[in-house]
Amino acid sequence: MAIRILLIIIGILLIAFVAFAFWLPSFIMTGQRQTLEEAFAWQTDHYDTSFYEGLEKTDYIVKGFEDYDLHVQFLKNPNPTSKYIILSHGYTDNRMGSLKYVQMYMDLGFHCIIYDLRGHGENEKTFTTYGVREGKDLKCLIDDTKNRYPDISVLALHGESLGAATTLTCLKYKPEVDFVVADCGFSDIENVLKEGYRNAHVPTGLVDIANVTGKIRYHYAIKEMRPIDSLDENTIPILFLHGADDNFILPKNSEDMAKRTKGYHELYIIQGAGHAESILNAPEEYKKHVIGYLEYLGIQ
Numbered sequence: 001m002a003i004r005i006l007l008i009i010i011g012i013l014l015i016a017f018v019a020f021a022f023w024l025p026s027f028i029m030t031g032q033r034q035t036l037e038e039a040f041a042w043q044t045d046h047y048d049t050s051f052y053e054g055l056e057k058t059d060y061i062v063k064g065f066e067d068y069d070l071h072v073q074f075l076k077n078p079n080p081t082s083k084y085i086i087l088s089h090g091y092t093d094n095r096m097g098s099l100k101y102v103q104m105y106m107d108l109g110f111h112c113i114i115y116d117l118r119g120h121g122e123n124e125k126t127f128t129t130y131g132v133r134e135g136k137d138l139k140c141l142i143d144d145t146k147n148r149y150p151d152i153s154v155l156a157l158h159g160e161s162l163g164a165a166t167t168l169t170c171l172k173y174k175p176e177v178d179f180v181v182a183d184c185g186f187s188d189i190e191n192v193l194k195e196g197y198r199n200a201h202v203p204t205g206l207v208d209i210a211n212v213t214g215k216i217r218y219h220y221a222i223k224e225m226r227p228i229d230s231l232d233e234n235t236i237p238i239l240f241l242h243g244a245d246d247n248f249i250l251p252k253n254s255e256d257m258a259k260r261t262k263g264y265h266e267l268y269i270i271q272g273a274g275h276a277e278s279i280l281n282a283p284e285e286y287k288k289h290v291i292g293y294l295e296y297l298g299i300q
Contacts, residue, residue, distance in 0.1 A: 024206060025214030028193065028222065029127040031092050033120050039096035046280055051103050062144045064118065064137035071095070071122040072115040072141065077106050082153040083299075085110045086141060088163030090276055091128065094121030100279055101158055104287050108294065110156070113145060117166065127218055130162065130189040130225035135169030142175045154178050154299055159185065161249065161276050165227040168238075168257065172230035179237045179297055181290065184246055184276055187228035187253040187260075195250065231261040238265045239293045241286065243273030266293055 034042070043049050056076040064070045073095055085105050089097035095114040102112045118134050119126040128134070138157070146152060157180045159167030164185025171180070186192045190211075194204040207222065215221040238261055242254040251269050258267040268289045270278040279286045294300070 021209050022213045022217055024210040025217055025222070026127075028210055029129070029214065029218060030119075030125075031128075033092050033125075034094060034096075036094055036096055036121060039094050039121075040099075043096055043099050047100060049099055051106070052099055055106075062115070062141050064140045065133050068118060068126075068133075068137065069123060070115050070118070070137055070141060072113060075102060075106075075112040075114065077109065077111045079109065081109045081111060082151045083108075083110045083156075084113060084145060084149060084152055084154070085156040085158055086113045086115070086138070086145060088115070088117060088134075088138065088157070088159040088166050089120070090161030090163055091130075092120070096121075097160070098158075098163070101160075104279070104283075104290065105158070107287075108291070109300075110154075111149075113141075115141060117162065128162070129218075129220045130186075130222075131165040131169035131227050132220060132225055134162070134166040135173070135227075135230070138166055138170040139173045139175055142170070142177060146176060156180065159183065161185065165189070165225075168227040169230050171234045171236055175236075177236060178299065179239070179293070181239045181241065181293075182254070182257070183241045183278060184243060184249050185227060185240075185254060185257065186249045187256045188223075188226040190223055190225070191253070192249050193222070196248070199247070228257050228260050231257060234261045235263040237263055237293075237297055239290065240265060240267040241278055241289065242267075242269055243275060243278045243281070244269045244271045245273060246275045246277075248275040264297075266296075 058074040060072050062070045062072050087098035094116045098114040116123045155177050157167045157177050160183045164182040193207045197204045211222045240254040240258050242251040258265050270282050273281040
């Protein structure tokens with residue numbers, strides 16, 4: 001009788017462990033997303049978004065990887081220009097999260113294209129692959145942009161956090177773009193997760209378990225989500241920006257990627273800025289780095 005009870009307990013524990021192991025990648029890859037209204041409210045609370053209301057906007061849908069629908073919004077610069085930039089937002093955010101950079105790029109003479117990353121905003125709900133599928137989506141958006149706007153003289157990419165990882169991953173497909181700005185991106189998501197778990201005093205081995213069960217459940221392993229591996233043959237110029245006080249994605253991620261890319265690059269660490277806060281904490285310094293970068297590239 002005692003042996004039977006022990007076996008039942010062991011069986012229950014095994015079932016609980018397996019259930020937990022298969023839940024882990026879901027926790028990592030399907031975090032709660034903000035609505036457009038929630039994201040815009042956050043932006044409005046942190047800086048002046050009044051410029052957005054007066055912009056001429058065009059909403060449309062672009063087919064991404066495997067015909068996934070991406071909701072896109074074109075923001076027309078009030079002044080005539082043939083320069084365009086595609087902005088990619090961070091994890092759990094949506095295209096409203098890119099607005100913090102729009103005024104700067106408008107001032108620099110760009111039309112801005114913002115969009116919801118896969119699984120975010122108005123897009124169909126799905127899991128995040130931290131740049132793998134998202135990078136392929138962005139390549140589709142780049143191709144659509146070049147076909148949709150034939151007057152393009154300069155086409156650029158800007159990404160924040162997951163958006164930076166997406167942008168950098170996309171470079172492996174050799175998109176026809178002139179430059180990239182990557183703000184607080186991660187070199188690989190595995191190091192970010194393990195650092196976060198370590199700081200929370202949670203066993204980092206859980207990430208290794210999620211690697212296995214994520215591959216089984218979603219057909220993508222966390223260890224495969226490595227934007228840094230897209231830079232070995234990259235020759236597109238990259239401006240890396242990162243907050244010095246970013247404890248979520250450590251600045252070392254940008255430092256490592258700057259060393260890895262073959263193309264021209266600049267790296268600036270913004271003092272006093274946490275994760276995705278650089279342009280909010282030091283807007284003039286941020287803009288100065290972007291302007292200097294564009295001047296070096298000969299883009300006025």
